[in-house]
Structure formats: C-alpha cells, structure tokens
Amino acid sequence: MRIAQEMSLMEKLTILTDAAKYDVACTSSGVDRRGNGRSMGNCVAPGLCHAFAADGRCVSLLKILFTNECIFNCAYCQNNCNSDVPRASFTPDEICTLTMEFYRRNYIEGLFLSSGILHSPNYTMELICQTLDRLRNVHQFNGYIHVKAIPGADPALVERAGFLADRMSVNLELPTSDGLRRLAPYKSRNTILKPMRQIQNRITENKNELAVWRKAPRFVPAGQSTQMIIGATPENDFQIMSVAESLYQKFALKRVFYSAFVNVNHDSNLPVLPGGPPLLREHRLYQADWLLRYYQFSVDELLSEDRPDFNIYLDPKCDWALRHLEQFPVEINRASYRTLLRVPGIGYKSAERIVKARRTATLDFSDLKKIGVVLKRALYFITCSGRMMYNTRIEENYICSQLMSDRTQIPKDVRNGGYQQISLFDSGFLEHAVIPQEQIIAGDISAPAQAG
Amino acid sequence: MYVFICQNSLEGIFSGVYDACASRLGHRNIRLVTGEPENYELFSEYIYVTPSEEKTRKVIHTVTSRFGMQFYESICQAAMSGEPKKKGKMDKADAIYETILLALANGDGQKVLLSLGEPCVYRIFELCRAANREACHHLEFLRFGELENGVLFATIHPKDYILPYLAEHFTDRLPMENFMIYDATHQTVVIHAAAKGYMLADAADLDLDKIKRYSENELEYRRLWLAFFDHIAIEARKNPHLQMQLIPKRYWADTPELSRFA
Ligand code: SF4
Numbered sequence: 181m182r183i184a185q186e187m188s189l190m191e192k193l194t195i196l197t198d199a200a201k202y203d204v205a206c207t208s209s210g211v212d213r214r215g216n217g218r219s220m221g222n223c224v225a226p227g228l229c230h231a232f233a234a235d236g237r238c239v240s241l242l243k244i245l246f247t248n249e250c251i252f253n254c255a256y257c258q259n260n261c262n263s264d265v266p267r268a269s270f271t272p273d274e275i276c277t278l279t280m281e282f283y284r285r286n287y288i289e290g291l292f293l294s295s296g297i298l299h300s301p302n303y304t305m306e307l308i309c310q311t312l313d314r315l316r317n318v319h320q321f322n323g324y325i326h327v328k329a330i331p332g333a334d335p336a337l338v339e340r341a342g343f344l345a346d347r348m349s350v351n352l353e354l355p356t357s358d359g360l361r362r363l364a365p366y367k368s369r370n371t372i373l374k375p376m377r378q379i380q381n382r383i384t385e386n387k388n389e390l391a392v393w394r395k396a397p398r399f400v401p402a403g404q405s406t407q408m409i410i411g412a413t414p415e416n417d418f419q420i421m422s423v424a425e426s427l428y429q430k431f432a433l434k435r436v437f438y439s440a441f442v443n444v445n446h447d448s449n450l451p452v453l454p455g456g457p458p459l460l461r462e463h464r465l466y467q468a469d470w471l472l473r474y475y476q477f478s479v480d481e482l483l484s485e486d487r488p489d490f491n492i493y494l495d496p497k498c499d500w501a502l503r504h505l506e507q508f509p510v511e512i513n514r515a516s517y518r519t520l521l522r523v524p525g526i527g528y529k530s531a532e533r534i535v536k537a538r539r540t541a542t543l544d545f546s547d548l549k550k551i552g553v554v555l556k557r558a559l560y561f562i563t564c565s566g567r568m569m570y571n572t573r574i575e576e577n578y579i580c581s582q583l584m585s586d587r588t589q590i591p592k593d594v595r596n597g598g599y600q601q602i603s604l605f606d607s608g609f610l611e612h613a614v615i616p617q618e619q620i621i622a623g624d625i626s627a628p629a630q631a632g
Numbered sequence: 633m634y635v636f637i638c639q640n641s642l643e644g645i646f647s648g649v650y651d652a653c654a655s656r657l658g659h660r661n662i663r664l665v666t667g668e669p670e671n672y673e674l675f676s677e678y679i680y681v682t683p684s685e686e687k688t689r690k691v692i693h694t695v696t697s698r699f700g701m702q703f704y705e706s707i708c709q710a711a712m713s714g715e716p717k718k719k720g721k722m723d724k725a726d727a728i729y730e731t732i733l734l735a736l737a738n739g740d741g742q743k744v745l746l747s748l749g750e751p752c753v754y755r756i757f758e759l760c761r762a763a764n765r766e767a768c769h770h771l772e773f774l775r776f777g778e779l780e781n782g783v784l785f786a787t788i789h790p791k792d793y794i795l796p797y798l799a800e801h802f803t804d805r806l807p808m809e810n811f812m813i814y815d816a817t818h819q820t821v822v823i824h825a826a827a828k829g830y831m832l833a834d835a836a837d838l839d840l841d842k843i844k845r846y847s848e849n850e851l852e853y854r855r856l857w858l859a860f861f862d863h864i865a866i867e868a869r870k871n872p873h874l875q876m877q878l879i880p881k882r883y884w885a886d887t888p889e890l891s892r893f894a
Pocket of ligand 1: 250251252253254257258259260261295296297
C-alpha cells in the first residue's frame, strides 16, 4: 500500500488495466434508465460500445481492478500472490474521478470494477462498496456499473454492492469443481455459487418489492453474469455448455461469458498453447450460447457424450441442421416461428420479420433476401410456396460441402489470420477436423457473430 | 413523364409530395427526384418545386394523423438520409412519395411499412436502417473534449443528418454540462446549456479559434484514456483487421484513441 500511494494515477491505471483485461465481460446492457435531469448518466438497454481495442474487443466500461494485490494463488491469474508483477491500488476517489471524467467525454458507459483480494475478502468487498457508494451518492453517477462479488465476502456486503450496481458477477472460473480444486485452491464451488444464489434470490425478492412499490431501490437491475476460462482444463464442449445451460436455468443468469485461456504465468499445471488462445473454439461456444438464449435450442440437441465437441468447420446451427435433414425443407409461408429459428441462415430478427410480413403477402425468395435471410445458407432448408430456390440435392455430404465453401463459416477475422492457408477440401477433413491453433488469430468476445 | 425536382431537405421533399399530389397529373406519370437529375430525358417535363413551410405542414399533418408517429418518423429518417444517389436505386423523394400513396390507398401505414416487397417501402427501410446505424455509431464514437471555458465540445462528420437524435441523447445523459456538438458535414451545431436545454444552430457563427483551446485537464485525461485504451487490449489476441471491421476508418479521425493511427 505504501508503494501504491507514491505512484502516479497514470502508473496505477496502466497496472490495474493490465490486471483487469482478462476478464471478458464488458457489456453495458440489460438496463434502461433515463437521466434524472440533475445528475450525470443514463443507461440504454442494448448497451453501447465506445471503442474497439487493438484485439477487436469492445470497450464499453472502464474495466479496472481496485487492486492487483492478492492473497490467493489461482494458477491461471497473473495477479496471484506468487507472481512477480508490479502491484498497485487505487483509492476510491481516484476511481470516481476517472469514471466521471471519462464518462463525460463519452469514452465509456460506466465502470467495471473487480479486484484482487487485499487482506481478506471482506476487507476488499468493503473497499469496493465504499467506492461505489461515493460514485453513486457523492458524485451522483447515474451511468452503468458492473461489479464483482468477491467469493467469500460477507453476504451483507454483497447485498450492499448490489443496490449500488447495475450488474454483478461472480466468476465460475472453471467449468468443473475438479478444475477449480487443482488451479484455484482457495476458491471452491461453494464460495462461488453461494453469492450467485444470494444475488439471484435477492433479484427475485426485489422484483416483488418493485411490484408493490415502484420506487423501491433496485437490486442488480441488469442481472448477473459469470465467466468460464476455456482450455485451461480438459473439459469438453458438452460439459462446458451443460454448465452454461444450468446456470441459465437454475441461476437465472443473464449472460455466461467464455474466455479463451491465455497462458500468462507459464505455470507447469497449465497447458502450453503454442498457437495462442483457443479462439475458434471460444467463437463456437458463443454461437452455441446464442442458440440457447435466442433460438430455443437445448444443449443435448447440439452435443452428446458421443459427440462432445463442436464441429470446428461449421457453426453449431448448420451442424445441427445437417444431422436433422429429415426435418427439412420447411415451408417459409407456414412454418412456426420456432421452426424458422432452426433454419441455417435465418436469424431471430429475420424470423420475426418473416412471421410479420407473411401476414400480408406470400413470401418469395426475393422477399427473404430483403428481409435479411442469408439465402446461400438457407436455400437447402426451405421452400417458398412449395418450391425450392434451386433444384438441389438434399443430401448430407453434398450440402455440407456447399456450406463449407461458404467462407463465413469461419469468421472473417479468423480467416484473415491465415486460416485460408488450410485447404478445407483436403480429403477426409471431417474425420480429422483439427485446426492448428497457431493459425487462428482472433474471435470477437462481446459481440459474437449471431448464429444464424 | 413529369419529374418534380425537390430540394434535398425535409421541406423540399414534403413540398414535392404536396405538389405532385395536387398536380392531378396521374400518379403513374409522376416521378420525384432530389436535386438536379444527372441527365435529362427528352420526353419528360421537369418541374421545380419551391419549398414551402405551409405545404410541408399539411403533409406532416396528414401523415401523422392518418398513419401515426412511427410511420412519420420512418419517412423523416429516409428524407434526412445522406446516402448518395446510386444508379439503380430509387430516389428517396420518389420512395417517400410512393410510400405515402400506398399508405393512402391502403389506409394502414404500419402495414404498408411491413410490405418490403414494394420497392419504395424497401427503399425506405434501407435508408432508415443506414441512418439508424449512423446514429448509433455516433452515440458510441463521438468524443467530447473540455475547452478552456469548461464547455464540452465534439466534432463529428456523419453521413446522415442525425444531430437532433444525438442532442436528445446527450441532453438526457449530461443535463448539467454545457456542451456543443458540431456536425461538420451539415454545418450545424447543437448547443446545450446546463440545466436548461438545447438548441440547433447554424455552424457559421462558430468561433473556430475558441474550440481549439482545450482546458488544462483535458490533455491529462486524454493521456489517461489513451493509456487505458492501449493496455486493455490482450497482446495474444491482437487483431487490427477485426478492429477495423468494427469501427470503420471514417470515424477514426474524430476519436483521440484512433486519430493517432488514422
Ligand atoms: S483471487 Fe485468484 S483470480 Fe482473483 S485476483 Fe486473486 S489470484 Fe487472481
């Protein structure tokens, strides 16, 4: 702490930004709050991205740690007590000033505050609460705040933070408790799920309070989220997505984020990824996550014990459709909304537009194009007034090879990272669908391409 | 064929719609264009529309009272669109004229807006989508700098005329700040006075010297922001291509973090 106080604000900011950047959530979504005419700030439900950093990730919030000092020793984390990095701590006032000054210049939508564990979980959570309290009540900040609940902190402190923040998150860190035991010995499933459950219950109670009294203080109005690190431990996609699904169903989470593992510590317990973080895998998980949240899919439709990982070459929806050709083609002018959602090339917005537009007219392929349907993907799966667009074969291998030639199957940014060097049509590519990871440069985290 | 040449403004286009309807020349014989046509056709008659406040008001009244605000807003957004004329694409004035005719015939403006099969409606949809995107991008990428006198000042170069929309957004967000947003494309400026409200003004009166004099703190916060921006990127995921795709180059010059590379 003594060293920290001699540091300039600039030094602290660079250290505590570096320390925070591996947390992936940066969205400012989930809450609509008009300005109050007096203090600074409002919130728009879809969230705003104010900038895109050099890695292509969206910058929406001032994402910083309160401190990167930490008494824990999570193996994957560069702030763990054994690692040799410069340490710094903000004061609550410094964080308030940065937030207010950045916000009024329209650099950010608000604050994302996380922290290493200084002295004890309670001590740290208390500092976080003080900071938020100052920001809300002294500076009258009315913008977006996302705050972490520190595992192991007193429930009263978690509650206090929840009334000051818009979104809270507790990181699940690793998909299984086994992985957690091995890599984060001071954390346990219990210390993570307990605050998560507490926040969930409190949100529900708060909804009831608000129903009775509209002006009741709001608790975590933008809901809670969490994140898992992908590729540090050997779980397969099926395990990961099943965990995500149960978080959505049993903990009512708003979002689950997936973070491709970056080996910062070179710890011998951790996999070496010579090709860098597993970004395409992360991309597929996000696509599947969309299918769960917006497309009414369940995990066991997409994956199984026997087929536990996503197809690297095809997005999960195309992959699913190819394995269920017996359900296609579907008639655009009659199919239910839910059925439309399952057609590759039809996003949920297009599906909505189709349902609306066909009330007044019979739709044809040219209408679908205008509506935003990606016909080159959808054409194998649909008819308009009983006709298919072309006279094509409905046969798995044929459609599969056609879909693969569609270059958007591998996100453009990944392709441009050198993916095109791999020939997709090398014989037997389906059996050995292994991409050398070093050729995959990126994936977008905060705005994953819609599975559609 | 009768071609009504409208001025490229809301008033110009709405007056054109009014004149075209009032002319009784038969809708099928009428076309509207914004600005001078690129080439004149031999057998067409060209009619110049004089913008009129009164005619505009009448059109607005008919449209809002019969088809609702949402219909009206879509039409306005299309009228304000800055998309350059393109060969093969319907002129926005013509699209607006025809869409209004369709709504008049059909009676239900909402329904008409959903009939994307109609080329004119589709054109309106396209123009609105583009203007919306432009407006959203500016909510995100616009940057204020603090001037010596404490006023927050931003310069933007939007394709479409979206300034009123931005003014509403920032008035709600920063009610206690004095701020100005200068739309250099349309030479218009929003002036917001703390705790009072905003007005739109012609940019001709802008003191271009004053807006270059930043406050003492400004450079310091800008430096802090740049440091944050540079450090938040993960080295192992660097991807300039993706970055470029997500924030098109034309926005770069107006943001401190990217103007360095523009
Ligand atoms: S608790 Fe673990 S993950 Fe969090 S800062 Fe400390 S070492 Fe890192």
